[in-house]
Amino acid sequence: MTLIDGKAIAKQIKEEIAQEVNEILAKGGKRPHLAAILVGHDGGSETYVASKVKACEECGFKSSLIRYENDVTEAELLKKVEELNLDADVDGFIVQLPLPKHISEQKVIEAIDYKKDVDGFHPINVGRLSIGLPCYISATPNGILELLRRYKIETEGKKCVVLGRSNIVGKPMASLMMQKTYPGNATVTICHSHSKDIKEECLSADIIIAALGQPHFLKKEMVKEGAVVIDVGTTRLPSDKTKSGFKLFGDVDFDEVAPKCSFITPVPGGVGPMTIVSLMRNTLLAGKKEIYN
Ligand code: GUN
Secondary structure (H helix, E strand, O other): OEOOOOOHHHHHHHHHHHHHHHHHHHHHOOOOOOEEEEOOOOOHHHHHHHHHHHHHHHHOOOOEEEOOOOOOOOHHHHHHHHHHOOOOOEEEEEOOOOOOOOOOHHHHHOOOOOHHHHOOOOHHHHHHHHHOHHHHHOOOHHHHHHHHHHHOOOOOOOOEEOOOOOOOOOHHHHHHHHHOOOOOOEEEEEEEEOOOOHHHHHHHEEEEEEEEOOOOOHHHHHHOOOOOEEEEOOOEEEOOOOOOOOEEEEEOOOHHHHHEEEEEEOOOHHHHHHHHHHHHHHHHHHHHOOOOO
């Protein structure tokens, strides 16, 4: 069994990005600039955004954090989005989700200029992804592709089961695993809360990507010998054993599943660090105007 070390790969990629930023600056180019909008004080969102700001520093990017209280109106938020769309210094920006209930997430996502949508959530980026055109690919699926690439994991002709059908992970992941390039060319099945026979589907899978948000959902009886298991779960549960008072739980019962796997990602230290680094890669692409002018 090989443990996929997302933390180490993420560190390596951040160093590669920082190197490229130095080269851009040495040639008189502009430092890439990522802006993030954070509404409210949700613990998970605070942690993620703080990690994104820190990663920007490590990559040599400029970052701007724009904060609002929970009672910000949708109109105010949309006005800020429009401002960032027009700000020539900002190469890309994100609005951290979830948003308070009185604000339509979809409306906000669609207000973002797709050319600055480094999260890859705008329907234009999602649509271009699904037909194989250059676009911003959402961070978690892109991070998983990079892990498959760096560990040279075969995907062609393999049976891949994606657990979960979210717009951010499950759907784009399935789309990417069936695209006509490496990593891809897999036979993909998506399972979700209404699927029957999830155990049988998983048992026949060469690659399982678990993204349902149900702690320790995937058990050893559901995994065949030699499978590749990618765990996207990041459920934060209270714990008195950690400094932060929280512990992260993956969707895979790691201790019992790992011995059966050829490759597996841990939680934490697997997919999580790759998600942040994928956002950094998209920001670099945005800075270089590599996907859209
Ligand atoms: N909330 C959970 N994951 C994400 C993400 O990748 N981007 C944004 N903007 N919000 C999130």
